[in-house]
Amino acid sequence: MLSKAQIKYIQSLQHKKYRQKSGQFIAEGDKIVPELISGGMVVREVYATKEWISGHEQVLSGRVPVIGVEAHVLKQLSALTTPNQALALVDIPPAAPLVLKGRVSLALETIQDPGNMGTLIRIADWFGIKQLICTPDCVDVYNPKTIQATMGSIARVNIIETDLLSLLQKEEVPSYAATLQGTDITTFSKLAEGIILIGNESKGLSDAVIAASTHKLTIPRLGGAESLNAGVAAGIICGRLLI
Template sequence: MAEGDKIVPELLQEGVPVKEVYATAAWISTHRTLLDRTPGVRVTEVDEHVLKQLSALTTPNQALALLDIPAATDITPGSLKGTVSLALETIQDPGNLGTIIRIADWFGIRQIICSPDCVDAYNPKTIQATMGSIARVRILESEILPFLQQAGVPSYAATLHGNDITQFSKLEEGIILIGNESRGLSDAVIGASTHKITIPRLGGAESLNAGVAAGIICGRLLI
């Protein structure tokens, strides 16, 4: 389920398999041309109080879409050559995961590998946080360690005690590893990575939010 006056049109434009749209009369009128270009989508006009009942949000929007979960992605370890990917281990907060998907889209990262114990990438709160980027980033659920061992590309594990990211040149190929919000990456995954990286700390904060850390690392290594 995806909600949002901006998210729903973006998903329709990107060709995501939207099955149904529930929206106010005003929203339908505004987006009539787009809806006419996407045959097969059933559109149901509803009042705002009905949307509030359907919505998972405290403040509902004017449109809600029901989508098919995409078929299993074809990402394989051998397909990562010449690309940059994100791998996430045990991310628990749907807002964090959605934000990281949005960050990946911003920086042109087209695939994310999530460990099986990550929060569901298709949780409505995750979808909401992606702001439509879920349409452009492929998600694979896989155990991180064996995937890492077979990938054949450099890997960069975000830790509190790695090498300063400002000392690295622009990343052209590799996997950026982000760990759990409170525990970080597992020792096994850190040990299997080819590089341990750290965002320089200038103040007294103990750690960074996983989404914030992913954004800083991508901004430094990919531009």
């Protein structure tokens, strides 16, 4: 049984300022919660229906405190329109060191939509990219909708927030800016090191970031669409440059 204070605290984590203050976030999803536990994130508590708990005894197995709650309580706790059967209280991991040499990183500028951010984290995980760089004006990666969209990939990708322009100006590794005015992506060789740059959903990358990048690339357009979704573009670019 959760107290009113506990319910209020969990509900407060729907807001960025309280996540930052507490150093915790909530993760919702019947598949996501086990992924975070197995992925090594610090899960403080799990709140779930009795049916969900009985079906996940192997992954839980005394590794985290589990509190059985009724569906109507989960609905109170949930940040989603349709609540799941399980919700976890998780510590925000400490910032990992930024390492550019010898690896491929994905860098995002001013991504605003939580679903897009979650998809981009999931894409990074799919292609084995362990480091995701975000500008400070990106949507919070620990937004409940973002966490749900990652489908657990948040446990396997290090998130680093930094000023992208300053980073590029150091030119430690090559950088590849996605832009409509770039070079055909099919002319590029497979990457072993570098930063793939993806911009805002409507405006793309800023002129300053494009200018600071060492390479400008574009996905050839065969039809009449004006542009591609940020996640779709990132998936195509990663598939072409990393496989």
